[in-house]
Amino acid sequence: MTKKLFLPPATTVDVVIFTIEGNDLKILLIRRENEPFRRQWALPGGFLFKNETAEQASYRVLHKKAGARVSYLEQLYTFDSPFRDPRGHVLTIAYMALVSHKNLNFTKRKELQNPTFYSVKKIPKLAFDHRNILVYAIKRLRAKLEYTNVVLSLLPKLFTFNQLQKTYEIILNRKLDKRNFRKKFMLLKLIRPTLKILKGERQRPARLYQFISRKSAELKKFF
Amino acid sequence: MTKKLFLPPATTVDVVIFTIEGNDLKILLIRRENEPFRRQWALPGGFLFKNETAEQASYRVLHKKAGARVSYLEQLYTFDSPFRDPRGHVLTIAYMALVSHKNLNFTKRKELQNPTFYSVKKIPKLAFDHRNILVYAIKRLRAKLEYTNVVLSLLPKLFTFNQLQKTYEIILNRKLDKRNFRKKFMLLKLIRPTLKILKGERQRPARLYQFISRKSAELKKFF
DNA sequence: CCAAAAGTGTTGACTGTACACCCATGT
DNA sequence: ACATGGGTGTACAGTCAACACTTTTGG
Numbered sequence: 001m002t003k004k005l006f007l008p009p010a011t012t013v014d015v016v017i018f019t020i021e022g023n024d025l026k027i028l029l030i031r032r033e034n035e036p037f038r039r040q041w042a043l044p045g046g047f048l049f050k051n052e053t054a055e056q057a058s059y060r061v062l063h064k065k066a067g068a069r070v071s072y073l074e075q076l077y078t079f080d081s082p083f084r085d086p087r088g089h090v091l092t093i094a095y096m097a098l099v100s101h102k103n104l105n106f107t108k109r110k111e112l113q114n115p116t117f118y119s120v121k122k123i124p125k126l127a128f129d130h131r132n133i134l135v136y137a138i139k140r141l142r143a144k145l146e147y148t149n150v151v152l153s154l155l156p157k158l159f160t161f162n163q164l165q166k167t168y169e170i171i172l173n174r175k176l177d178k179r180n181f182r183k184k185f186m187l188l189k190l191i192r193p194t195l196k197i198l199k200g201e202r203q204r205p206a207r208l209y210q211f212i213s214r215k216s217a218e219l220k221k222f223f
Numbered sequence: 224m225t226k227k228l229f230l231p232p233a234t235t236v237d238v239v240i241f242t243i244e245g246n247d248l249k250i251l252l253i254r255r256e257n258e259p260f261r262r263q264w265a266l267p268g269g270f271l272f273k274n275e276t277a278e279q280a281s282y283r284v285l286h287k288k289a290g291a292r293v294s295y296l297e298q299l300y301t302f303d304s305p306f307r308d309p310r311g312h313v314l315t316i317a318y319m320a321l322v323s324h325k326n327l328n329f330t331k332r333k334e335l336q337n338p339t340f341y342s343v344k345k346i347p348k349l350a351f352d353h354r355n356i357l358v359y360a361i362k363r364l365r366a367k368l369e370y371t372n373v374v375l376s377l378l379p380k381l382f383t384f385n386q387l388q389k390t391y392e393i394i395l396n397r398k399l400d401k402r403n404f405r406k407k408f409m410l411l412k413l414i415r416p417t418l419k420i421l422k423g424e425r426q427r428p429a430r431l432y433q434f435i436s437r438k439s440a441e442l443k444k445f446f
Numbered sequence: 447c448c449a450a451a452a453g454t455g456t457t458g459a460c461t462g463t464a465c466a467c468c469c470a471t472g473t
Numbered sequence: 474a475c476a477t478g479g480g481t482g483t484a485c486a487g488t489c490a491a492c493a494c495t496t497t498t499g500g
Contacts, residue, residue, distance in 0.1 A: 008233045009271065011314065048231065048232065053303050053305065054301065075301065078277065078298065080277050080316070091234065091277075160451095178453085179455080179491095180491085183455095199498080199499095201450085201499080203449080203499075204451060204453080204497035204499095206451075207452085383478095385479075400463070400464075401481095402481070403463065403464085406482095407462090423471095424471080424472080424478080425471070425472040425473060425478090426476080426477040427470035427471050427472095427477080427478065428470070428471065428479080430480090
């Protein structure tokens with residue numbers, strides 16, 4: 001076995017960018033232009049610049065690939081198998097980002113590797129070990145929903161109870177009881193009703209709510 | 224700002240090695256022999272060898288520094304501030320390891336940087352950002368206790384209910400009710416009584432239990 | 447008037463917590 | 474005999490899950 005110190009693996013970041021669109025949880029994928037895995041779909045990512053933190057690199061990737069104003073970014077896990085990249089030993093620090101669909105300033109530009117949101121239910125074959133990263137990210141997101149207030153990063157500032165509940169249902173992939181959901185969520189004291197009413201839909205108007213604080217919070221008990 | 228691709232940070236691993244000894248949760252520290260932070264206490268760690276995974280490097284470090292047969296190893300988080308190491312940009316992938324005190328083959332050898340177990344209540348000043356890593360590790364360990372069966376890695380094969388409960392109490396740093404603890408733990412169906420009895424102490428002999436499976440398990444509800 | 451989502455309480459099951467005494471052994 | 478941890482059950486409180494109907498608007 002060849003052992004040699006100070007020959008570090010190359011370091012990249014890859015970012016799983018989640019958003020809710022329609023009735024789906026979606027992630028952003030780009031189409032690779034270069035080898036390896038040319039023309040395959042992949043998570044947006046890239047090599048670390050000199051003296052750049054992985055978090056800074058993630059923001060850079062997000063901005064460049066998705067034009068997204070991110071409201072939440074979290075490190076997930078470092079994937080470091082020496083065989084995950086055919087070019088050699090390249091480790092990646094995986095992040096997940098949450099973006100309210102309203103905050104996306106997103107143009108599907110061919111010259112930018114054709115960034116496209118895919119429903120997590122219909123993910124194409126991905127380059128590298130990106131499917132593993134995605135699976136890990138979804139698991140983390142589901143877990144975080146249940147004991148933190150991360151959901152606020154996927155919602156607009158003002159939202160109806162129905163939107164809130166839908167977001168939970170879409171991510172957890174199961175129906176929740178309307179009355180129990182409202183009761184529990186109100187007890188958490190995370191959101192408050194505003195005086196505003198959402199009219200103009202073809203049903204009874206709904207009260208709009210907002211988060212009391214937009215700081216991240218961990219809760220003892222939740223769902 | 225100087226930006227340059229393909230100039231990766233150096234990569235290390237650092238391992239928080241937990242064990243229970245006496246009535247304390249302890250971690251292994253070594254005394255640095257070289258600069259930077261010469262003669263300060265630090266977590267055992269080291270640079271990745273060529274084509275070595277971080278997990279392999281962690282096992283190597285464990286074996287060399289602690290002579291420990293590790294029953295549990297888990298990646299925690301990657302710390303990557305460019306300023307955490309005065310020599311330059313060195314990122315570290317932090318791991319935590321759990322070792323049953325019985326499995327330690329541990330000699331406090333001066334020539335091996337004087338490895339010493341310290342109670343987490345009395346940690347000296349640590350090199351680099353190792354205190355942050357330790358704080359993170361303790362938080363993760365406490366969380367994992369409550370929804371997995373990791374505790375098995377800190378116990379001998381056969382143990383009394385009292386040892387089991389003590390282990391929880393020491394790590395969570397609070398007293399638990401004896402009757403409720405026994406009731407809940409038995410309902411989990413993780414352990415079974417053996418026919419063996421621990422005699423020779425100066426009290427009523429205690430039944431010895433064992434884990435039904437030593438594979439890691441996640442539980443819906445726990446503590 | 448019809449369709450669609452908004453909004454609202456009660457009950458029974460279950461889970462968690464608090465709490466005190468006798469037992470078997472070694473010294 | 475006494476000190477030490479071993480071992481056991483009950484009752485109350487709090488939380489969770491199941492469940493259906495009326496309201497308000499737009500079309």
